[in-house]
Amino acid sequence: MSHSAVAVAPEREVLALRGVSKRFGAVQALTDVDFHVGAGEVVALVGDNGAGKSTLVKVMSGVYQPDGGTISFDGRDVTIDGPAAAQDLGIATVFQDLALCDNLDVVANLFLGREIRRGGFVDEVAMETEAWRLLRSLSAKIPSVRIAIAGLSGGQRQTVAIARSLVGAPKVVMLDEPTAALGVAQTAEVLNLVERLREQGLGVILISHNMADVQQVSDRIVVLRLGRNAAEFRTAETSTADLVAAITGASDNAVTRRAERRATETETAEPATVGLHKGDPA
Amino acid sequence: MSAPVTDPVADPTAAGVPADLLDERLIQEQGLVGAVLAFVRRVRSGELGSLPVVVGLVIIAVVFQTQAQTFLSSRNLVSIAQFAAPVGIIALGIVLVLLLGEIDLSVGSMSGLSASIMAVLVTYHAQSLWIAIAAAIGAGVAVGLVYGLLYTKVGVPSFVISLAGLLALLGLQLRTLGENGSVNLPPTSxxxxxxxxxxxxxxxxxxxxxLAVLLYVGARLLTWRRRRAAGLSTEPLTLLAVKAVALLAGLLYAAYYLGIDRGIPYLTILFVVLVVLVDLALRRTRWGRHVFAVGGNEEAARRAGIKVDRVYISVFVSCSVLAALGGLLAAGQLTSVSQSSGGTDTNLTAISAAVIGGTSLFGGRGSAWSALLGIFVLTSIQFGLNLIGVDASVRYVVTGLVLLLAVAIDSVSRRARSSSGRG
Known part of the structure; x- marks a missing residue:
């Protein structure tokens, strides 16, 4: 059950990792991991703590070098030997802590490190115009691009961080726990953003602990467990129970046991529904 | 505010609203009244800017004028403007370091060392003034470079580096001056x-x-035209005109009033030009943007691809160079260099001036103009207290209290900012 991996034909593979391994001292963090994302596809990467998600993300964003395996981008074999190399290829990463400067305004943050210049000075007009174009393309709700990041809500900050990842016109965007710190409405807005990235033909990699978010927005779900590929699902054909089983590695796990206990305690509740709620650790 | 001609941004809303004002939540005001209302709202939400300092200057002027009738005389104001400049230039360097959230406690010693090098080269070694100045500035570059490398490569806190520098540079100054301990510059220098x-x-x-007003208005008009062409909101031209006229009237009156006595000191003009240049570099160049970014969130700046180490080194070098320059000008002003040149007074005055002027001690917030405003506040207090004939002890206490007040205002307005979402 947990290994019911579905063979999914990629739309048009942009980024593909084959047989990637990574070892830290005595710990084998990744073993023979395959992963790919196509243009206009949202792939969710899920797994328990310590499953190797973060390591895999860091391999793709150039922070770590894999010990084995190959990475291909746009059909060519590549080595990603640093964050700058990843950016140059067209792989943008939005880290969980967003990495924005609170004291700078939205425009300055969007173009930080990539300021448009005109005669030696920064071109505020060109940057502001481009900022509005980017934010509109995401239908983002930012009242003014001239207010400091400190004055924005959590969802708005996430929006700015995602918009910033688009400045270099990337082909793949990785989002690390984009909804972890957000409220209900803000989460919905970020999920809308993810859909808009897909509409623009970008490959989106979504790392999340939140099964509800993953199921709402992804096309395909890749499950890692203990540093290996545990399962792969088409989101439309997957139940939360299947996902949880794949993540924990057993159909009889803490989550299902808890669900059953609740079901027997309260006769009214239907096990499947309870399972869905309990499958959501957020 | 007619419809933008070629507008890639404001898609469906061709109603003539600039692209950056489309959001209906944005509070908008137009024209002169709007500008005033916006200013009031900014102040209320804790974005005080230089308002406290300007208010402080007015209070100082009123208090001292009532105590000593010559405080606002042309002669006194010219002296203040002239005397403030050298330490003001040192404070300008401090502003840069503070923007990174760092500190340089050795600017006083640096200014003293640079003055000693220059004086010794000119008087004992018969070098030309330009060579002597170049050597003194070179010493500033070297010291800044050492600080920057120690900070970025070794990781010693700037507080400790510059505390060590304070002593080491003072030692070098004494060594340079030799046994006499003081050098008089040639009177015709x-x-x-x-x-x-x-x-x-x-x-x-x-x-x-x-000319200054012309340059200001010209730059504003160029921006105005480009923003309009890009379909962005523009500053109302009437507001710009009012500002320009007020600025022109103020500056012309200043020129007239200072002209009653000796006129505008070259020294002050150099200071103001440096402030304008540093302000331009901070607000309108990539380097300046990166200084603010590193001061605000170093990790974010690093991940954005900014070469953080270079920013630190360039700022430490700029600070030491400005301190060296300030020391040279102070030497010229006092006509001699001694062991006490650039003593603790210089150090603390320069740092206090930057903070009093409104540059935050915690990095990422401030402006080059705070050096100018802050040093005028401190120099005015010093001159005022001298005029009414109080002891130096009182002067130290008053200066300390003013510094405390300035930081208190900063802290309170920071709280107002965070409660009104301006961080």
């Missing part, structure tokens, strides 16, 4: 002439002021 005897008066002064 170009530095003394520049720092003490050169003033712009009459037509030249008015012309200078008009």
């Amino acid at each position: 170009g530095l003394i002439v520049f720092a003490r005897q050169k003033f712009v008066t009459g037509g030249a002064a008015y012309g200078l002021m008009a």
Whole structure:
């Protein structure tokens, strides 16, 4: 059950990792991991703590070098030997802590490190115009691009961080726990953003602990467990129970046991529904 | 505010609303009244800017004028403007370091060392003034470089580096000055002439002021045209006109009033030009943007691809160079260099000036103009207290209290900012 991996034909593979391994001292963090994302596809990467998600993300964003395996981008074999190399290829990463400067305004943050210049000075007009174009393309709700990041809500900050990842016109965007710190409405807005990235033909990699978010927005779900590929699902054909089983590695796990206990305690509740709620650790 | 001609941004809303004002939540005001209302709202939400300092200057002027009738005299104001400049230039360097959230406690010693090097080269080694100045500035570059490398490569806190520098540079200064302990500059030295005897008066002064306003208005109009062409909101032209006229009137009056006595000191003009250049570099160049970014969130800056180490090193070098320059000008002003040149007084005055002017101690917030405003506040207090004839002890206490007040205002307005979402 947990290994019911579905063979999914990629739309048009942009980024593909084959047989990637990574070892830290005595710990084998990744073993023979395959992963790919196509243009206009949202792939969710899920797994328990310590499953190797973060390591895999860091391999793709150039922070770590894999010990084995190959990475291909746009059909060519590549080595990603640093964050700058990843950016140059067209792989943008939005880290969980967003990495924005609170004291700078939205425009300055969007173009930080990539300021448009005109005669030696920064071109505020060109940057502001481009900022509005980017934010509109995401239908983002930012009242003014001239207010400091400190004055924005959590969802708005996430929006700015995602918009910033688009400045270099990337082909793949990785989002690390984009909804972890957000409220209900803000989460919905970020999920809308993810859909808009897909509409623009970008490959989106979504790392999340939140099964509800993953199921709402992804096309395909890749499950890692203990540093290996545990399962792969088409989101439309997957139940939360299947996902949880794949993540924990057993159909009889803490989550299902808890669900059953609740079901027997309260006769009214239907096990499947309870399972869905309990499958959501957020 | 007619419809933008070629507008890639404001898609469906061709109603003539600039692209950046489309959001209906944005509070908008137009025209002059709007500008005033916006200003009031900014102040209420804790974005005080230089308002406290300007208010402080007015209070100082009123208090001292009522105590000593000569405080606002042309002669006294010219002296203040002249005397404030050298330490103001040192404070300008401090502003840069503070923007990174760092500190340089050795600027006083640096200024003293640079003055000693120059004085010794000119008087004992018969070098030309320019070579002596170049050597002194070179010493500033070297010291800044050492600080920057120690900070970025070794990771010693700037507080400790510059505390060590404070002592080490003082030692070098004493060593440079030799046994006599003081060196008198030749009375005809170009530095003394520049720092003490050169003033712009009459037509030249008015012309200078008009030129400054012209440059200001020209730059604003260029921005206005480009923003309009890009379909972004523009500053109302009437507001710009009012600002320009007010600025011109103020500057012309200043030129006239200072002209009653000796005129505008060259030294002050150099100071103001440096402030304008540093301000331009901070707000309008990539380097300046990166300084603010590193001061605000170093990790974010690093991940954005900014070469953080270079930013630190360039700022430490700029600070030491400005301190060296300030020391040279102070030497010219006092006509001699001694073991006490650039003593603790210089150090603390420069740092206090930057903070009093409104540059935050915690990095990422401030402006080059805070050096100018802060040093005028401190120098005015010093001159005022001298005029009414109080003891130096009182002066230290008052200066300390003013510094405390300035930081308290900063802390309170920071709280107002965070509660009104301006961080």
